[in-house]
Amino acid sequence: xxxxxxxxxxxxxxxxxxxxxxxxxxxxxxxxxxxxxxxxxxxxxxxxxxxxxxxxxxxxxxxxxxxxxxxxxxxxxxxxxxxxxxxxxxxxxxxxxxxxxxxxxxxxxxxxxxxxxxxxxxxxxxxxxxxxxxxxxxxxxxxxxxxxxxxxxxxxxxxxxxxxxxxxxxxxxxxxxxxxxxxxxxxxxxxxxxxxxxxxxxxxxxxxxxxxxxxxxxxxxxxxxxxxxxxxxxxxxxxxxxxxxxxxxxxxxxx
Amino acid sequence: xxxxxxxxxxxxxxxxxxxxxxxxxxxxxxxxxxxxxxxxxxxxxxxxxxxxxxxxxxxxxxxxxxxxxxxxxxxxxxxxxxxxxxxxxxxxxxxxxxxxxxxxxxxxxxxxxxxxxxxxxxxxxxxxxxxxxxxxxxxxxxxxxxxxxxxxxxxxxxxxxxxxxxxxxxxxxxxxxxxxxxxxxxxxxxxxxxxxxxxxxxxxxxxxxxxxxxxxxxxxxxxxxxxxxxxxxxxxxxxxxxxxxxxxxxxxxxxxxxxxxxxxxxxxxxxxxxxxxxxxxxxxxxxxxxxxxxxxxxxxxxxxxxxxxxxxxxxxxxxxxxxxxxxxxxx
Numbered sequence: 001x002x003x004x005x006x007x008x009x010x011x012x013x014x015x016x017x018x019x020x021x022x023x024x025x026x027x028x029x030x031x032x033x034x035x036x037x038x039x040x041x042x043x044x045x046x047x048x049x050x051x052x053x054x055x056x057x058x059x060x061x062x063x064x065x066x067x068x069x070x071x072x073x074x075x076x077x078x079x080x081x082x083x084x085x086x087x088x089x090x091x092x093x094x095x096x097x098x099x100x101x102x103x104x105x106x107x108x109x110x111x112x113x114x115x116x117x118x119x120x121x122x123x124x125x126x127x128x129x130x131x132x133x134x135x136x137x138x139x140x141x142x143x144x145x146x147x148x149x150x151x152x153x154x155x156x157x158x159x160x161x162x163x164x165x166x167x168x169x170x171x172x173x174x175x176x177x178x179x180x181x182x183x184x185x186x187x188x189x190x191x192x193x194x195x196x197x198x199x200x201x202x203x204x205x206x207x208x209x210x211x212x213x214x215x216x217x218x219x220x221x222x223x224x225x226x227x228x229x230x231x232x233x234x235x236x237x238x239x240x241x242x243x244x245x246x247x248x249x250x251x252x253x254x255x
Numbered sequence: 256x257x258x259x260x261x262x263x264x265x266x267x268x269x270x271x272x273x274x275x276x277x278x279x280x281x282x283x284x285x286x287x288x289x290x291x292x293x294x295x296x297x298x299x300x301x302x303x304x305x306x307x308x309x310x311x312x313x314x315x316x317x318x319x320x321x322x323x324x325x326x327x328x329x330x331x332x333x334x335x336x337x338x339x340x341x342x343x344x345x346x347x348x349x350x351x352x353x354x355x356x357x358x359x360x361x362x363x364x365x366x367x368x369x370x371x372x373x374x375x376x377x378x379x380x381x382x383x384x385x386x387x388x389x390x391x392x393x394x395x396x397x398x399x400x401x402x403x404x405x406x407x408x409x410x411x412x413x414x415x416x417x418x419x420x421x422x423x424x425x426x427x428x429x430x431x432x433x434x435x436x437x438x439x440x441x442x443x444x445x446x447x448x449x450x451x452x453x454x455x456x457x458x459x460x461x462x463x464x465x466x467x468x469x470x471x472x473x474x475x476x477x478x479x480x481x482x483x484x485x486x487x488x489x490x491x492x493x494x495x496x497x498x499x500x501x502x503x504x505x506x507x508x509x510x511x512x513x514x515x516x517x518x519x520x521x522x523x524x525x526x527x528x529x530x531x532x533x534x535x536x537x538x539x540x541x542x543x544x545x546x547x548x549x550x551x552x553x554x555x556x557x558x559x560x561x562x563x564x565x566x567x568x569x570x571x572x573x574x575x576x577x578x579x580x581x582x583x584x585x586x
Contacts, residue, residue, distance in 0.1 A: 056452060082454035096445040107442055110435050112454025161454055 006033040007069075009165045009197055010055065010086060015064035017050050017221075024050040026221035027064070032165055036197045037188070039208045039229075042218035043242050048201045049091065051218065052169050055199075056088040057081040082112035087163035091170045093150035095157065097143030101134060102126070104142045104153055108160025118162030119194045125160070132156045132186070148175060152186075159190070166190065168200045172207065180204055184211045209233070217242065271429050271512065275422065278516075282418050286411055292527075298414055298482070300523035301421040302475055306496070307503040307515035308424040309471035312431060313464035314501075315509030316440040320375040323362065324500045326382035327355035327469040329492035331476025333389065336402045336486055344408050348416065348477040355473025356466040358385075363465040367458070370447075379494065386492035393488065401487030408481060416478045424471050428512055440464055444510075472500075502541065506548045508555020517556050 010032045017025040025047040032038060042048050053059045055066065057078035066073045068084040087108075096104050105125040113122070121131050129135045132152045137145055142153060151171055158166055168187065172180045184207050191198045202208040209215065209229040217225040217232060219241040225232050232238055282301065286294050306324060314321050331351030338347045366377045393399050431437040439460045442450030451457050480486050499522070507518025522541070529537035551567075552558055 058448065058452070077456070077458070078448065078451040079454050079456045082452055088452055090449070094446050094449040096442060096449070098445065099441070107438060107450070108453040110438055111450075114454075157449075157453060 006035055008032070009034055009068065011065075011067045012051075012055065013065040013067070015051065015054050015061045015066070017047070017054055017059065018062040023221050025054060025061070025218075028218070028221075028223045030216055030223065030226065032197055032199055034164065034197055035191065035195065036199075036214065037191050037212050038197070038199045039212035039215045040199060040201045040218060041203075041205050041208065041215060041242070045220075046218040047221040048218055049169055050221075052088060052167050052199075052201060055081075056086060056167060079112070082161050082163075083115065085116070085162075085164035086167065087112070087158035087161045087165070088167035089151075089154045089158050089169055089171060091173065093147065093154040095142040095150050095153050097141065099142060100139050101142050101145065101153060102129065102138040105129060105156050105160045108157050109162075112161035112163075116162040121194055122159055122162050128156050128159055131159070131190075148179060151175075155186075155190075159194070163196055165197045165199065168198060170201055170203060172202055172204050180207050184208075187211065268429070268433070274513070275425055275429070279418070279422050282421075283415075286414055294410070294414060296523055296527040298417055299527065300520055301414075301417045302479055303499065303503055303519035303523060304421040304516050305417065305424045305471055305475045306500040307507065307519055308421070308428055309468050310500050311504045311507075311509045311511075311515045312424070312428045313440065313468040315444075315504060315511075315515075316437070317443045317461065317464065319367070319370070319461070319465075320501065321378045321465070321468070322375055322494070322497045322501065323359075323378035323382050323469070324472045325492050325494050325497035326362075326378075326385045327359065327472035328476035328479075328496050329386065329389070329488065330355045330358055331473035331478075332480035332486055332491035333402075334473070335477035335480045336404055339404060339406045339481070344412065344416075348474050351477030352470040352474035355476070356470040359466045359469030360462055363462040367461045367465060379497070382492065382494060382497065386488050389492065390488040401485055401490075404481050404484050404486070407484060413478060413482055417475065420471065420474050420478065425512070425516060427467070432512065436460065436463070502545060506544050506556060508552075508557035511555055511557035514555040514557030521556070 008031045012028060012030050014027045014029055015025055016023065016027050028047075028051060040048050040051070050059070054061045054064075057073065057076060057080060060075050064074070068081070068086060071084065073080055073084060096107065099107070102125045105128050109125060121127055126135065126138065129138055132155055134145075134149060134152055134156065137149065142150065145153065155166075155168070155171060171187075172183045175183060187198055187200060188211060190196065200208060200212065209232075212229060215225065215227065215229050215232045216223060217235075217238050219237075224241060225235045225238050227235070282297065285297050289297065306328070310321070310324060313319070331348075331354070334351035334354050335347040338350060342350065362378070362381055366374060366381070369377060393401075431440070439450065439455045439457075442453070442455055443457055443460065447457055476491060480491065483490065503518045503522050504515045506514075506522070507516070508514030521544075525537060525540060529540065548555055
């Protein structure tokens with residue numbers, strides 16, 4: 001879908017995040033192009049979520065630059081990232097529990113989503129609810145729906161900002177195999193039909209590798225690979241750090 | 256993007272406006288038939304309606320518990336005490352509100368990034384700081400302990416002004432609840448960072464909300480100062496004003512529209528009837544009311560419905576019956 005000519009939506013230059021003596025993210029550079037579907041994998045504590053937090057303005061990197069559409073967003077608040085078309089979800093759904101499901105969606109439409117028109121599928125709260133399959137729950141309080149529905153709502157809230165780049169943080173964690181597959185289909189659909197780039201962090205590596213076009217591998221805060229899945233599974237450093245022999249067989253690539 | 260699903264329907268709006276209209280009408284009629292005592296009680300009541308409704312507007316929806324109400328109240332009171340000789344009545348009140356808002360913007364910029372206990376304690380600390388600064392200034396620079404207000408408007412003027420402020424506070428709450436600004440406040444109360452990632456400039460919204468609350472407290476302070484005719488820092492910056500505002504809002508239901516108003520009425524009646532005869536009983540009943548509402552009515556008095564009481568009745572009945580069963584089994 002994406003090629004080198006697609007415009008760069010977000011560029012991270014040498015992002016370093018330090019918590020006291022711990023270097024959580026170590027000089028990671030990456031750029032995300034329009035229409036791309038990128039995966040980020042790495043063992044626990046590799047710095048995936050911290051990297052996401054830096055990409056969405058939740059934390060200010062210790063050093064490095066974040067450029068969106070040529071503008072420097074380093075050190076700006078998360079609302080500026082949302083305004084620049086970067087939306088994210090959180091690992092544990094952070095919905096507004098007392099508000100009805102429809103209002104949770106309307107929230108994003110009223111703020112960051114107000115500045116853009118976005119795709120036809122993102123025209124109003126109900127169309128977004130239809131897209132994520134929660135149309136029948138519109139009037140229920142968000143706190144009353146199941147955790148896996150909340151996870152979908154979390155995605156819907158991010159979509160309501162009518163983003164150009166969607167950052168998904170372990171949206172398939174804890175789901176059954178069938179649900180993981182359905183989630184992967186939804187992610188592909190969002191990318192294809194809503195004209196947005198998706199960056200997807202996941203622990204379920206096998207599913208992720210089947211759907212993404214490019215994988216970033218983080219290990220101890222450093223980026224050790226950034227290539228299409230077929231190449232990544234052959235990368236010796238990645239195999240040693242993370243994947244193991246088992247993964248390589250799964251992906252059908254001889255070690 | 257044509258409909259805003261988050262705003263409640265028009266029937267609720269009509270109901271709210273009608274209730275407010277009826278309340279205003281009743282308050283307008285009161286000075287014509289009520290006794291001096293009743294009007295004075297109504298004035299206290301309206302003062303707390305204005306204070307706690309405007310407090311709930313920001314602090315209730317965002318859950319930023321501010322104890323600074325007395326600081327803004329005191330600033331307003333001092334403004335009118337100092338300017339009433341030279342300025343018309345309404346201009347003094349507007350100036351009091353404006354100064355309180357200015358202080359709130361500075362204070363908010365300094366402490367609104369803190370949450371919970373830290374925010375509450377710091378707003379309280381800043382209130383004390385302002386009170387002591389004013390006391391110091393008055394003693395050292397102007398050489399006074401307090402101020403006597405010589406130009407005092409009629410009783411009805413004060414009453415109508417405070418009534419107007421109370422009605423305005425409720426009206427602003429009604430409007431804000433249906434606006435994007437109100438949605439942003441609710442989002443901040445639910446999950447501030449999430450609201451931020453959805454595009455809310457939370458810092459700006461919080462400072463603005465805090466300033467609106469402060470403006471009301473300042474205006475009420477300016478209007479109430481003349482009622483006392485003599486003011487000193489210890490009366491108008493009395494932290495108790497801030498505490499009572501918070502208590503009323505919490506007892507009534509800080510997130511609700513009518514809670515602060517209902518609780519302000521209950522509270523004023525309790526205050527005026529019990530405080531003189533039995534001050535201890537008054538404080539005790541206030542404390543008891545707070546405990547009961549926190550335990551059994553977390554949404555405040557405003558969340559009380561017939562069905563709630565039905566639920567208590569059923570629970571109690573169940574409890575008694577289970578007790579009997581236990582006796583039967585054990586016996």
